Amino acid sequence: MNKVNLVIDHIEVSVAQGLNILEAAKQLKIRIPTLCYHEDLCVAGNCRVCVVEQVGSDRLLPACATPVAEGMEILTNSLKVRNARKSVIDLLVSEHRAECTRCYKNGECELQSLSSEYLIGEDTYIDLVPLKNYSIDYFSPSIIKDDSKCIRCQRCVRTCDYLQDIGALTVAHKGKDMKISSFFEKPMYEVVCTNCGQCVNRCPTGALIERNYIDEVWTAINDPKKHLVVQTAPAVRIALGEVLGMKPGNIVTGKMVAALRRLGFDSVLDTDFTADLTIIEEGNELLKRLKGALVDNNPDVNLPMTTSCSPGWIKYVEHMYPEYLPNVSTAKSPQQMFGALVKTYYAKKVKIDPENIVSVSIMPCTAKKYEANRPEMQASGYRDVDLVLTTREFARMIKQAGINFEALENEEFDSFMGTSSGAAVIFGASGGVMEAALRTAYEIVTGKEVPFDGLNITPVRGMEEVKEATIKIENTLPDWSFLEGVELKTCVTHSLANAKKVMDSVKKGEAQYHFIEVMACPGGCLGGGGQPIPTNLEIRRERSKAIYQEDAGKPIRKSHENPEVVKLYDEFLKEPLGNKSHELLHTSYVRRNRY
Amino acid sequence: MTQITNLVKSLADRHGRYNESLLPILQGVVDENKFLSEEAMVEIARELDISAARVYGTASFYSFLNTEPMGKHVIRVCKTITCMMHGKNHIIQEIEKTLKIKLGETTHDGKFTLVETNCLGQCHKGPAMLINDTPYTNLTPEKTREILQSFIENEALSSTTNLN
Numbered sequence: 001m002n003k004v005n006l007v008i009d010h011i012e013v014s015v016a017q018g019l020n021i022l023e024a025a026k027q028l029k030i031r032i033p034t035l036c037y038h039e040d041l042c043v044a045g046n047c048r049v050c051v052v053e054q055v056g057s058d059r060l061l062p063a064c065a066t067p068v069a070e071g072m073e074i075l076t077n078s079l080k081v082r083n084a085r086k087s088v089i090d091l092l093v094s095e096h097r098a099e100c101t102r103c104y105k106n107g108e109c110e111l112q113s114l115s116s117e118y119l120i121g122e123d124t125y126i127d128l129v130p131l132k133n134y135s136i137d138y139f140s141p142s143i144i145k146d147d148s149k150c151i152r153c154q155r156c157v158r159t160c161d162y163l164q165d166i167g168a169l170t171v172a173h174k175g176k177d178m179k180i181s182s183f184f185e186k187p188m189y190e191v192v193c194t195n196c197g198q199c200v201n202r203c204p205t206g207a208l209i210e211r212n213y214i215d216e217v218w219t220a221i222n223d224p225k226k227h228l229v230v231q232t233a234p235a236v237r238i239a240l241g242e243v244l245g246m247k248p249g250n251i252v253t254g255k256m257v258a259a260l261r262r263l264g265f266d267s268v269l270d271t272d273f274t275a276d277l278t279i280i281e282e283g284n285e286l287l288k289r290l291k292g293a294l295v296d297n298n299p300d301v302n303l304p305m306t307t308s309c310s311p312g313w314i315k316y317v318e319h320m321y322p323e324y325l326p327n328v329s330t331a332k333s334p335q336q337m338f339g340a341l342v343k344t345y346y347a348k349k350v351k352i353d354p355e356n357i358v359s360v361s362i363m364p365c366t367a368k369k370y371e372a373n374r375p376e377m378q379a380s381g382y383r384d385v386d387l388v389l390t391t392r393e394f395a396r397m398i399k400q401a402g403i404n405f406e407a408l409e410n411e412e413f414d415s416f417m418g419t420s421s422g423a424a425v426i427f428g429a430s431g432g433v434m435e436a437a438l439r440t441a442y443e444i445v446t447g448k449e450v451p452f453d454g455l456n457i458t459p460v461r462g463m464e465e466v467k468e469a470t471i472k473i474e475n476t477l478p479d480w481s482f483l484e485g486v487e488l489k490t491c492v493t494h495s496l497a498n499a500k501k502v503m504d505s506v507k508k509g510e511a512q513y514h515f516i517e518v519m520a521c522p523g524g525c526l527g528g529g530g531q532p533i534p535t536n537l538e539i540r541r542e543r544s545k546a547i548y549q550e551d552a553g554k555p556i557r558k559s560h561e562n563p564e565v566v567k568l569y570d571e572f573l574k575e576p577l578g579n580k581s582h583e584l585l586h587t588s589y590v591r592r593n594r595y
Numbered sequence: 596m597t598q599i600t601n602l603v604k605s606l607a608d609r610h611g612r613y614n615e616s617l618l619p620i621l622q623g624v625v626d627e628n629k630f631l632s633e634e635a636m637v638e639i640a641r642e643l644d645i646s647a648a649r650v651y652g653t654a655s656f657y658s659f660l661n662t663e664p665m666g667k668h669v670i671r672v673c674k675t676i677t678c679m680m681h682g683k684n685h686i687i688q689e690i691e692k693t694l695k696i697k698l699g700e701t702t703h704d705g706k707f708t709l710v711e712t713n714c715l716g717q718c719h720k721g722p723a724m725l726i727n728d729t730p731y732t733n734l735t736p737e738k739t740r741e742i743l744q745s746f747i748e749n750e751a752l753s754s755t756t757n758l759n
Binding site: 161166167168169170171172173174181182183184191192593594595 | 640645649
């Protein structure tokens with residue numbers, strides 16, 4: 001690769017051609033402040049916070065949008081640069097409702113930390129906020145959009161457009177009236193927004209935040225009449241530590257359980273348990289569909305079947321590919337299955353009136369809040385899940401409670417509905433559901449383990465955009481002889497921009513799959529919209545590594561071998577896809593508008 | 596298929612289904628319907644396989660791509676400084692009086708809409724206004740009233756012709 005020689009802050013450096021000044025400076029461990037720039041997104045160059053001086057030139061250059069050139073002499077911290085940056089930040093603050101002490105992002109706001117760094121003092125510029133004609137959108141159960149705090153950096157627009165290819169947010173109007181808007185400025189709740197929260201993960205200010213339910217949870221904890229059950233999603237335990245002073249990639253399952261008990265939850269259980277259950281239900285559903293298509297030639301059977309764990313993906317299909325809704329597995333997500341069982345199976349076993357149970361979930365996800373609020377999610381007569389907290393909200397509660405998280409001793413989940421297999425843990429990574437489903441389905445059909453070393457189905461793992469794996473089914477058990485010699489074609493993808501590519505190729509008939517796993521967020525749930533901020537590919541890789549490490553260390557690696565799941569079928573559900581399952585664990589979807 | 600679906604389809608057939616086709620399609624719909632309805636924008640988004648919000652965002656950038664219903668004749672009075680100094684406020688008052696609407700409004704019969712616009716490039720002949728695509732310059736209240744009267748008479752004439 002061609003190298004380019006330049007001098008940054010009087011230090012000579014040789015970097016690869018095509019890098020920008022920001023990246024070159026990073027190699028010298030020089031930090032140039034940024035706002036609109038984000039590693040996951042294309043360069044916008046609109047905030048001008050990263051300006052630097054090129055010796056011999058009058059104009060300042062945006063470091064993020066200027067490629068390095070041979071012989072360049074760059075100053076990142078000259079007086080001219082500092083003054084310009086200070087003015088830029090000051091101007092941005094003048095259009096930002098700086099109610100910092102009351103703001104949800106207080107302490108985590110990038111604009112706040114920059115104005116602190118650059119000592120933005122008394123108002124040099126006129127406060128533009130009162131003239132802004134802003135609105136605050138509180139309607140969504142997942143995301144709050146507050147235009148008064150928006151500095152128009154467009155990270156959210158780029159996230160929604162390029163990472164997710166949804167385009168629920170756009171730049172509307174022009175000049176001083178330019179704002180980040182949805183279609184016709186409708187509330188986020190009404191438009192194509194999937195509640196994935198990727199914009200929330202990337203918003204540098206408090207303009208896009210998750211709707212938090214922290215006070216509601218504290219109130220429930222302090223109500224003596226209420227029995228609080230909490231479930232934790234697989235991806236929470238590998239990221240929670242990041243908000244509590246630990247490095248990405250730490251597995252904190254034991255400490256997480258201990259912290260939940262300290263907070264006052266009566267029963268600390270695991271979404272992983274219903275992840276295993278999901279595999280049994282969804283795996284059987286896939287086999288049933290395959291039988292319908294291959295043996296009965298039933299034209300009403302829809303293949304490929306897609307997973308249904310990701311509520312962002314569900315809402316995306318409802319808006320953008322409604323004709324494919326019959327292809328989505330009817331199995332509820334693990335969160336909702338868990339909730340439905342808490343108010344029925346669990347309530348009966350512990351002899352508590354479901355009326356008095358508050359079912360809380362800790363999720364890496366903002367869309368889970370929306371999912372829990374869906375009208376269909378109360379088949380038992382009670383809300384499956386009452387309150388959903390993100391990993392970030394949970395971490396905040398731990399801090400509020402004054403718990404020294406790192407010093408906590410490891411504790412175990414309560415039983416029952418607390419045991420899980422390694423197959424459930426990997427639900428948190430892209431490819432995990434597919435791998436878990438294959439481990440189980442292959443064994444149901446052939447009586448043997450999947451033919452992969454150590455049960456590790458590596459072709460479906462990793463951060464590649466679209467992963468494909470074909471498994472030839474051989475030596476089937478008599479009941480499944482119709483699958484003998486069938487090549488099961490699977491596809492795994494993550495982030496909705498990639499899901500769109502897959503769905504378009506399915507639509508055109510270019511791709512023939514039996515089973516598709518889609519996770520709405522980059523990397524799967526580990527990169528979810530409720531996960532710790534910041535996020536980037538490197539951090540997501542660390543979280544992914546931790547997930548597969550947790551799987552490898554589990555004594556049980558296959559969902560159908562989870563003894564508590566086996567017991568659940570014996571005592572309550574009777575059989576996969578049976579009447580009880582159908583009533584409690586499966587759901588339906590609705591067609592939605594295309595905006 | 597509704598009328599708007601057909602219109603968007605035929606415009607897309609003519610201008611293509613690329614990013615750069617968006618503007619001519621938007622203009623085509625405005626030419627036909629005077630404004631871009633929600634339904635029209637969703638259809639355009641579907642036809643070009645882009646997000647509806649993006650269609651809205653693009654339309655909202657351009658002053659002449661209306662996102663609200665407009666009358667048959669759109670009167671745009673230049674609001675910029677030269678026309679302002681030449682007395683555009685009197686012109687607006689005269690139009691308001693003649694048509695019995697306020698700035699930003701449309702007459703009850705849906706014939707006229709009155710709005711302000713940025714510079715029309717007629718600073719040397721201000722105050723200036725645009726009715727549909729025709730500029731009118733060196734306006735005085737009297738001249739403005741006469742211009743409007745001719746439009747109103749034409750409208751009355753065409754409605755009687757229709758009756759016959």
